[in-house]
Amino acid sequence: MDDARDRGLTLNPKYDDHGLITAVVTHVTSGEVLMVAHMNAQALALTVETGLAHFWSRSRQSLWKKGESSGHMLGVRDIRIDCDQDAVWVLAEPAGPTCHTGARSCFFRRIGPDGLSAVDEPGVDAAH
Amino acid sequence: MDDARDRGLTLNPKYDDHGLITAVVTHVTSGEVLMVAHMNAQALALTVETGLAHFWSRSRQSLWKKGESSGHMLGVRDIRIDCDQDAVWVLAEPAGPTCHTGARSCFFRRIGPDGLSAVDEPGVDAAH
Numbered sequence: 724m725d726d727a728r729d730r731g732l733t734l735n736p737k738y739d740d741h742g743l744i745t746a747v748v749t750h751v752t753s754g755e756v757l758m759v760a761h762m763n764a765q766a767l768a769l770t771v772e773t774g775l776a777h778f779w780s781r782s783r784q785s786l787w788k789k790g791e792s793s794g795h796m797l798g799v800r801d802i803r804i805d806c807d808q809d810a811v812w813v814l815a816e817p818a819g820p821t822c823h824t825g826a827r828s829c830f831f832r833r834i835g836p837d838g839l840s841a842v843d844e845p846g847v848d849a850a851h
Numbered sequence: 852m853d854d855a856r857d858r859g860l861t862l863n864p865k866y867d868d869h870g871l872i873t874a875v876v877t878h879v880t881s882g883e884v885l886m887v888a889h890m891n892a893q894a895l896a897l898t899v900e901t902g903l904a905h906f907w908s909r910s911r912q913s914l915w916k917k918g919e920s921s922g923h924m925l926g927v928r929d930i931r932i933d934c935d936q937d938a939v940w941v942l943a944e945p946a947g948p949t950c951h952t953g954a955r956s957c958f959f960r961r962i963g964p965d966g967l968s969a970v971d972e973p974g975v976d977a978a979h
Binding site: 772804806807823 | 881961
């Protein structure tokens, strides 16, 4: 345990070997988890400064402003960091479906004892 | 993009080099993000089978049944997986404060332009 990092009020993210922390985005009103991605220091700084979610794309190895091509940006309403400062929680107002599949949330499938099933909720309907 | 993994109904988690996926836990009623941790295949299977959240502790390098020592277990009400199957979302009923600091959620500090501030909400009150 690192007490200053865990309980203090100094921002001191614990980046991993790749310089990344985990970022969880939820819908500011519904509470639905929309996506999970990663941020490096630059993405975190830009997210705080601009009010629009930025990430680090591990597959493309590049900074990624969410919605840059789709227009489906994530307006940041609040941003928090966890106790060991290796994860942030972004409460966002999405401008459209968050998932590249067109679903409102990336989490559109339930895990059950017999595998996956589609979640029969508005969250999976890209039209809403 | 892996279309079968991204859109199909076969559970096929994309474990990282350490055999882990990210696990986000939210409170099933309030929607508050309680914690972010990691699961290996065994932790995921035990979580689905037992209805209690299990993780892999990277610091201790061991399987970790949340609440095993504190009693503050996380009862699983729903569990979902994201499009590329490298993250799960656990909707849980917590038996007590989730954070090791005693806070209800690990995300008890806000990131602002001038650093961190304590979140003045019931979420940081360990007594509730």
